[in-house]
Amino acid sequence: MSSLRIVLNFQTGLGVLANIFLLFFYIFIILGHRPKTTDMISCQLAFIHIVLIITGGDIWLWDIFESLNVENDFKCKATFYISRVMRGLSICITCLLSVFQAVTISPSNSFLAKFKYKLKKYMIFAFLFIWSFNLSFISHQLLYFGAFTNVSETKQMKVMKFCSLFPMNFNIWALILTVTTSRDVFLVGVMLITSAYMVIILFRHQKQCKHLHSHSHLRASPEKRATQTILLLVVCFVVTYWVDFIISSSAVLLWMYNPIILSVQKFVMNVYPTITPLIQISSDNRIISMLKCLRTKCHGNFLFWSCL
Incomplete structure (x- = not known):
């Protein structure tokens, strides 16, 4: 367990630092330059992943709550709520990023082309809807999550350090599972469809380039690089999502969580928010x-802006 704890702490630290770097970078871009729409999406994703990694387990957040001297039940509900909201936001924002990139690179004669300007225009409303939906979607589940007690331990399933999931009516459990799974499957399906569409567009573009130019003149455009990055992010998300889903679903069905399973699930759950900033x-x-400029030319904070 000590080795798993070290791995989890290393993963948490790496993920938080990488996302903080990315968050500040996009904030500077948004405030000081003409940002792309994908910059605003990626900025939110970085913030979401910082909070998700911190609340994804009981590694850091519980220690913060301990210093505040508040009740365990509140700590459990707050940790569970924030973690679940951020998890929902992560899948929604990743899906939005995939859809936006698919629309952006679509040919002018395609069906999606007419949505290019509309999507940019209504992006703020999309953000508000996504945040409002996820903040309200998880609230009803707080009734079945709270501080772990020694009373009727067999009826509680420990899911965090001092937190447990309480028994619930089968119909309620089935409804929550169905709605949550349906949302996730729909969003993952949209990501897979848009990813397949982007692969087709890239393949056609590559064929055209090979036909018109020699291989020595082929260079990846910014749009192509951005598309390849988003495709890689989608693949990482889908793989880690389904592994996490299988582990958590199996544990709930068997009503059994042991420390090893908890640690493995925390690691899997934090893989995507840790890898995402590194890929970006x-x-x-x-x-x-910017990093090359900071290393070779910039010797003072006042020159930071010149490297952006």
Whole structure:
């Protein structure tokens, strides 16, 4: 368990630091330059992932709550609520990013082309809807989650350090599971469809380039690099989502969580929010150029802006 704890702490630290770097980068871009719509989406995703990693387990957040001297039941409900909301926001914002990129690279004669400007225009409303939906969607589940007690321990399933899931009526459990699964399956399905569409567009574009130019003149456009990055993010999300879903569903059905399963699930759950900023940092030319500039030319904070 000590080795798992070290791995989880390392993963948490790496994920938080990488997302903080990405968050500040996009904030500077949004405030100081002409931001792309994908920058605003990625900025939210970085913030969501910071909170998700911190609340994804009982590694850091519980220690913060301990210093506040509040009741365990409140700590459990707050941790559960924030974690579930951020998890829902992560899948929704990732899906939105995938859809937006698919619309952006669609040919002018395609069906999606007419949505290019409409999607940019109504993006703020999409953000408000996504946040409002997820903030309200999880609230009813708080009734079945609270502080772990020594009374009737067999009827409680421990899911965090001092938190447990209480028994619920089968119909209520089935309804919650059906609605949650339906939402996730729909969003994952949309991501897979838009990803397949983007792969087709990239394949057609590559064929056209090979036909018109020699291989020596082929260069990946910014749109192509952005599309490849988003495709990689979608693949990572889908794989980690279904692994996490299988682990958590099996545990709930068997009504059994042991420390090893908890630790493995926390690791799997934090893989996507940890990998996402690393992929974005390594694939965004603006970040790479900024880091090179900071390393070779910038010697003071006042020169930071010149590197963006």
